[in-house]
Amino acid sequence: MAKCVCSLLLIAFYMMAELSSVIGGAMHSSSINQEREALLHSGWWNDYPNITNHCDWDGISCNLAGNVIIIGGSTMNIPSSKELLWIQKLNVTVFPNLEYLYLDGMGLRGTIPTQIATLTNLSYLILSNNHLHGNNFF
Numbered sequence: 695m696a697k698c699v700c701s702l703l704l705i706a707f708y709m710m711a712e713l714s715s716v717i718g719g720a721m722h723s724s725s726i727n728q729e730r731e732a733l734l735h736s737g738w739w740n741d742y743p744n745i746t747n748h749c750d751w752d753g754i755s756c757n758l759a760g761n762v763i764i765i766g767g768s769t770m771n772i773p774s775s776k777e778l779l780w781i782q783k784l785n786v787t788v789f790p791n792l793e794y795l796y797l798d799g800m801g802l803r804g805t806i807p808t809q810i811a812t813l814t815n816l817s818y819l820i821l822s823n824n825h826l827h828g829n830n831f832f
Contacts, residue, residue, distance in 0.1 A: 726760045728788045733762075736783040738772045755794075762789050766796030766820070780804045781826060791815055799823040 730748040733739050742751045749756035753770025757763050765784075772778060781802045786792070787809050795810070798820045806821065806828035 725788075725790075729762045732785045732788045735785065737775070737778040738770075738783065740773065757791060761791040763791050763815075764794040764796070765789070765792065766794070766798070766800075770797075770800070772800045772802070774801065781821075781824070782807060786810055786813060789813065794818040796820045797824065802826060 733748055733751070733754065734742075739748070739751050739754075742748070745751065748754055748762070749760060753766055754762060755764035779801055781797070781804045786795070786807055790813070792813050793815050795813075795816060796818065799822070802821070802824040804826060806826050808828070810816065810819065
């Protein structure tokens with residue numbers, strides 16, 4: 695009887711562990727899709743809608759898990775369309791793993807989003823040489 699109970703407990707534990715990894719994987723996949731959608735919604739990467747892996751886009755780098763950790767840099771070029779030059783076009787809240795936001799000299803306009811302060815992994819924020827305004831909230 696004790697052997698049977700132990701076997702049932704082991705099976706139940708194994709099933710719970712498998713279910714947890716499936717749910718965790720689905721949630722991780724969902725966050726990566728949200729990041730990709732936010733990049734597309736900004737309009738800054740309109741040339742890339744047919745490339746499913748946003749980690750391959752210019753100005754985007756990801757960690758091994760596929761989360762965006764870098765946005766910007768010398769390879770990134772925001773289209774000069776007036777409506778795309780607003781910094782608010784990029785929803786920074788969907789990038790919890792973002793470490794580096796480098797938008798120097800992109801011609802961006804508008805108010806610096808206060809949501810940037812919620813990015814706890816952000817180590818580098820470079821917004822110079824743009825037409826941005828807002829309070830210093832750091």
